[in-house]
Each structure stands twice: as C-alpha cells, then as structure tokens.
Amino acid sequence: xxxxxxxxxxxxxxxxxxxxxxxxxxxxxxxxxxxxxxxxxxxxxxxxxxxxxxxxxxxxxxxxxxxxxxxxxxxxxxxxxxxxxxxxxxxxxxxxxxxxxxxxxxxxxxxxxxxxxxxxxxxxxxxxxxxxxxxxxxxxxxxxxxxxxxxxxxxxxxxxxxxxxxxxxxxxxxxxxxxxxxxxxxxxxxxxxxxxxxxxxxxxxxxxxxxxxxxxxxxxxxxxxxxxxxxxxxxxxxxxxxxxxxxxxxxxxxxxxxxxxxxxxxxxxxxxxxxxxxxxxxxxxxxxxxxxxxxxxxxxxxxxxxxxxxxxxxxxxxxxxxxxxxxxxxxxxxxxxxxxxxxxxxxxxxxxxxxxxxxxxxxxxxxxxxxxxxxxxxxxxxxxxxxxxxxxxxxxxxxxxxxxxxxxxxxxxxxxxxxxxxxxxxxxxxxxxxxxxxxxxxxxxxxxxxxxxxxxxxxxxxxxxxxxxxxxxxxxxxxxx
Numbered sequence: 001x002x003x004x005x006x007x008x009x010x011x012x013x014x015x016x017x018x019x020x021x022x023x024x025x026x027x028x029x030x031x032x033x034x035x036x037x038x039x040x041x042x043x044x045x046x047x048x049x050x051x052x053x054x055x056x057x058x059x060x061x062x063x064x065x066x067x068x069x070x071x072x073x074x075x076x077x078x079x080x081x082x083x084x085x086x087x088x089x090x091x092x093x094x095x096x097x098x099x100x101x102x103x104x105x106x107x108x109x110x111x112x113x114x115x116x117x118x119x120x121x122x123x124x125x126x127x128x129x130x131x132x133x134x135x136x137x138x139x140x141x142x143x144x145x146x147x148x149x150x151x152x153x154x155x156x157x158x159x160x161x162x163x164x165x166x167x168x169x170x171x172x173x174x175x176x177x178x179x180x181x182x183x184x185x186x187x188x189x190x191x192x193x194x195x196x197x198x199x200x201x202x203x204x205x206x207x208x209x210x211x212x213x214x215x216x217x218x219x220x221x222x223x224x225x226x227x228x229x230x231x232x233x234x235x236x237x238x239x240x241x242x243x244x245x246x247x248x249x250x251x252x253x254x255x256x257x258x259x260x261x262x263x264x265x266x267x268x269x270x271x272x273x274x275x276x277x278x279x280x281x282x283x284x285x286x287x288x289x290x291x292x293x294x295x296x297x298x299x300x301x302x303x304x305x306x307x308x309x310x311x312x313x314x315x316x317x318x319x320x321x322x323x324x325x326x327x328x329x330x331x332x333x334x335x336x337x338x339x340x341x342x343x344x345x346x347x348x349x350x351x352x353x354x355x356x357x358x359x360x361x362x363x364x365x366x367x368x369x370x371x372x373x374x375x376x377x378x379x380x381x382x383x384x385x386x387x388x389x390x391x392x393x394x395x396x397x398x399x400x401x402x403x404x405x406x407x408x409x410x411x412x413x414x415x416x417x418x419x420x421x422x423x424x425x426x427x428x429x430x431x432x433x434x435x436x437x438x439x440x441x442x443x444x445x446x447x448x449x450x451x452x453x454x455x456x457x458x459x460x461x462x463x464x465x466x467x468x469x470x471x472x473x474x475x476x477x478x479x480x481x
Contacts, residue, residue, distance in 0.1 A: 168293025
C-alpha cells in the first residue's frame, strides 16, 4: 500500500494504477465518470493524475515586479516565501466563527479571492510572473481588514496583513484619504486647538466625503482635553505621595483623544496598588500608517516611540497600554522592523489586563462582585497577540461575564468608515456580533476592549458600550462611596 487510510492525492495518485492493478483502476475511473461526468471535483487528484514533478509551484521571483523587502516575516526570508507558505488547507474558508477571527472578509463574501488562501495565492502568482495583474491583487487586498487572525489561526501562519502592507508600500500609490489616515495623530493635535469647532467641521458631509468616510458614519468627537494632558496633571497632583514602585503608561494615538477618561481610571487603580506613574513621551504607535500600507512612515513612528520607551525597558520598568491594536504594533511589528528590540519588548510591554491579572490577582479580593451580567467582545489583535482570558478574568471579579462567540467586529480602524467598505463592515458585524448583542436583555451590559469595536457596536445597535477598565474602576471606587 502507498498510504494508510488517507493521503493519496497529488503525490501518490500517479502510482495508484501500479498499486491496485489495471482492472481495479479502470473501475475507479468508471466510478469517477459516473458521479462526476464533467470532471469538476478535484480533477487530477486521484484519477488521471499528472506525474508528481509536473505543475510544481515554484517560487522564483519575477524581477519585473516591485518587491523590495519592507518588513521581516516569521521564519521566512521574504514576502514571497511567506505567500508561498499557504498549503491550501482552506481553514480560512470556514463559514462560522466559533469565537475565532479568520477570515472575516471571506465569511461575509463567500468569495475565494477574499480569503487568506486566495490572497496568498494571488500575491505568489503576481510575484512569480504568472498572469495576475496588480489590479487583481489590489481588489483582493482592499477588503482585507488586517485583523491578524491568520497569524494565529492559519495552520501555516500566512501573514496576509503583513503581506498587504508590504505590497502596498511597494506599489507606493496612496490616496489622499489613506495619507490622512496615516497622519491622524498630527491632524488630531491640530484639531485639539479648538476641539468644538473641529467636531462641527468633521460632522459636515462634504468633509466626510473628502476623508472618504461613509455618510452614515459619525466620526468620533474630540474631547476638551487629551489623556496625556489629564495624566500630566494627575501625576503632578500625586507626585508627593508615598508610592515608590514605578510603572510607565504608553498612551496611544487612539485612546488619547477618543477615550481619555480610561487613562485616569487606570491611573487611579495603579496608584491604589502603590505605583508611581510615569509617561512614555511618545504617543504614536504607527498602527494607522501600517493599516494603509505606509510601512516606511510606520517605521519612523516605531523608531521614535521605541527610543522613548527604551530607557524604561532598560531600567526594568513595565510599560502598560490599553488599546490592543497599538500594543500589537509594538509587540509584533516593532520587532519585525528590528529584531534587536525583542529582548527589551518581550515580557515588559503589557496590556492593562495582562498586567493586573499576572501581577495583582489579589485585587479581586478588594472588589464586591455585582449581580449583573456582562457580555464581552474581544479585539482581533488581542486574540492574536494575547488572549481574552485576561479581560474575562478581570470582569469575572466584577460580575457574571460571557464572551461573545464572534470574530472581527468589521470596523478595523478606518476600514469600517470607508465608503467602499462600509456595507461589508456592517455585514461582518451582522454575522455574529450584532445578533448576540440584540439577543441580550437590557440589563446585560456590553463591554469591548477595542476603541473601534466600541464605535462599531454603538453605530449598529442602541447599546452603550463600556471598557473593562470602566467596570473595574466603578467596582472599586463606587463601592467605596
């Protein structure tokens, strides 16, 4: 026998006739013809298979294709090798979520070209000179949400989000809206001069159209004060306390303006645990640039931010963040930009929930558990680079928590705001996430760990969404009166 209970296929099928004999093999041919007269089902895999050395998938690069290396890929030497890792298993084509992420665009479209496998194969064929156009690849990648689900869930760990950014940087053609997305931190700093006026301007449809924002989307408003300005006041006010344990906060470009109160609440919690709070003097992770494929711009942001983090890391001071997309940028892309950073970043950069659960589990004893139910949605990047168990643990200190068995919410930063992807974003949210929330009774409180997830849920439901830090802070401080 050539194989056991399975596994003939392309490798062994050419030898089946020799193994079973001509008469038996002809019976197999006849059976195939009977049930598949048009030879549509896996042609050439068992019957009439080609010799094993024909139609091999080669990875020789086409020198005419722009493919300058921009970012390192795990365990391979090039983007072409990463694309070629796809083994065709089709795990990215499963029609249900089961709480996992990969692949949201395929689940919404049921189109192979919008799956992890489809994108990897298109890129491989383009880069090896096959009859694939850059327009075909652009169309496929345009609906990739860069959710990082394929990094952790694909059996071959094909990193399509990284491949997308690499491809777009090599193409070097960015729209005005994409350039504005990459420059969001700078634009927000300008807008914060007069935030009330900025908010009125951003609500105008012509402005939203210029930014390529769908008319049904409302851009999140800017606050009166950023998290950074509030924390500087907080640190100054609490500088005379008896706390001696240092901890550094990395305030990212998203929560800095879109949910600043979270940082004050986290500061309260850390101060109560005896920490002296310090700030990393850089507030741009580079995630926005990376999401639109502007890798070179993301590298510049990464270099600046890492240099500001480095003194804390070298002094063995932990750095804590809130936004999963920003922390994933540091723990993944920063190291892939420069592998020499890994020994400093690993084990010292925390999401807030990881830090509290790993180092202060006894905090749970100070909290009186409430009767209410909590429904939690997890950010894709948190699932990819960390685990939802930390947020679940913290929320279990507060009340009865359940994790929504859903994949990506469909927002993915700027993706859900874009005119051309708004409807797909809504469709992805409607697969599992929105139905689960709509089934929950009104007394159940909705919780999300990502700022974009929060906006997505509030845009498509009537529910208010809280962050785990909100629950924890309220349980600690409201209980004290």
